[in-house]
Amino acid sequence: MSLIELTDHGLYCPQAELFIDPWKPVDKAIITHAHADHSRWGMKHYLAHHHSEKVMRLRLGSDISLETMEYGEIMDINGVKVSLHPAGHIPGSSQVKLSYKGKIVVISGDYKIEDDGLSKQFEPVKCHEFVSECTFGMPIYKWEPQAIVFASINAWWKQNTEQGRNSVIFSYSLGKSQRIINNLDASIGDIFAHGAIWNTNQALISNGVPIRDIPKVTAETPKSRFKGALIIAPPSAMGSAWMKKFAPFRTAVCSGWMNIRGAKKRSAADIGFVLSDHADWEGLITAIKSTEAEKVYLTHGSTAAFGRYLEEVEKIQAVALETLFEGEAADLADG
Known part of the structure; x- marks a missing residue:
């Protein structure tokens, strides 16, 4: 049977x-x-x-x-x-x-x-x-405990702000992005979400999932608000015209594939964090x-x-x- x-x-x-x-x-x-x-x-x-x-x-x-x-x-x-x-x-x-x-x-x-x-x-x-x-x-x-990974992400973000750069992290719109958002150190700066991620956040929040509610990047958001900020975006936004509003910035990709050196090079991001x-x-x-x-x-x-x-x-x-x-x-x- x-x-x-x-x-x-x-x-x-x-x-x-x-x-x-x-x-x-x-x-x-x-x-x-x-x-x-x-x-x-x-x-x-x-x-x-x-x-x-x-x-x-x-x-x-x-x-x-x-x-x-x-x-x-x-x-x-x-x-x-x-x-x-x-x-x-x-x-x-x-x-x-x-x-x-x-x-x-x-x-x-x-x-x-x-x-x-x-x-x-x-x-x-x-x-x-x-x-x-x-x-x-x-x-x-082999993954490190997420507390270690998020400590590295927050340290990277803080270093970027000290150098006068904004930070953009590319991650899955559903699951990984919310996991990152909940573990960012909001004392470093403001946190924003790409529209696709913001929409997903709202759907999950309305379903009772405990996610930090952060603002959406819109055409009306003043560029000055992004100073020292961290923006969460889907990988599809990488290299798009949408990114120009955050300049000067540094980029990161969060993925299990960042465990492989070649994947880090192919990602076109400044840094890769191993998070799966x-x-x-x-x-x-x-x-x-x-x-x-x-x-x-x-x-x-x-x-x-x-x-x-x-x-x-x-x-x-x-x-x-x-x-x-x-x-x-x-x-x-x-x-």
């Missing part, structure tokens, strides 16, 4: 007749989180966590058919018990637990195990089969072992190498799934 199978529309649970994060239009879809590679337009009905609601409506349309659940709430669909559990990736990110006739499968979506103070921390869920990303599934990826909303090598192993799963399905990332490690070292059966999920692959564009 299989509770999940991979189809040309995405991961499918035949017993419940629903898809998890499908990439083509279907009748019923459970969405693990609101990033664009997991939450797509065109489904007849969506099911997601409460904190994903306003952002999904912002991105997919206010009139979508969307039902929400809280973590731990159980819904019976054709005899399959469905529940959502914290993934720690971004606000509202969820692992989907499917239970049917004694078998448990968990589809984790994207996740990280460090408590970021914004998302509900990753919760290990015991299961027989576990679907895991492995975006950063190689030993070279995905689990690093040790985080992936810790999360997978904590589920006690007998079989692990791997999506997007170093599936072959990570799968070999799981089978040869951890003695866990691993199967690679060819999905359309991108993880942090598009991190230097926008997500």
Whole structure:
């Protein structure tokens, strides 16, 4: 008996007749989180966590058919018990637990195990089969505690202000930007958001997510207000005419890919900070072992190498799934 199978529309649970994060239009879809590679337009009905609601409506349309659940709430669909559990990736990110006739499968979506103070921390869920990303599934990826990273970001910002320069940080509009905003030292200067990030902030705040409410950059904002300020912008704004209003400025990119020297050079920013909303090598192993799963399905990332490690070292059966999920692959564009 299989509770999940991979189809040309995405991961499918035949017993419940629903898809998890499908990439083509279907009748019923459970969405693990609101990033664009997991939450797509065109489904007849969506099911997601409460904190994903306003952002999904912002991105997919206010009139979508969307039902929400809280973590731990159980819904019976054709005899399959469905529940959502914290993934720690971004606000509202969820692992989907499917239970049917004694078998448990968990589809984790994207996740990280460090408590970021914004998302509900990753919760290990015991299961027989576990679907895991492995975006950063190689030993070279090892994250420092976020407190150290944010101390470096604040020190960089302060140094820029002392040199008479403004600061611009490029990061994902959903999840990472809010995480950065909440950890900036506001005593250094004012903080502003690009319109895309400000709109996302407002959607999350209206959903009860605790985010520092900062002003939006508008055409009417006097240039003098940006003196010594830090501006959060999506990577798509890099090199655009929109940036001219902040001159003179220094730029930074926040991404797990900044762990690689070549990626720092290709980013076109002045500096790169290693900050990811995905689990690093040790985080992936810790999360997978904590589920006690007998079989692990791997999506997007170093599936072959990570799968070999799981089978040869951890003695866990691993199967690679060819999905359309991108993880942090598009991190230097926008997500």
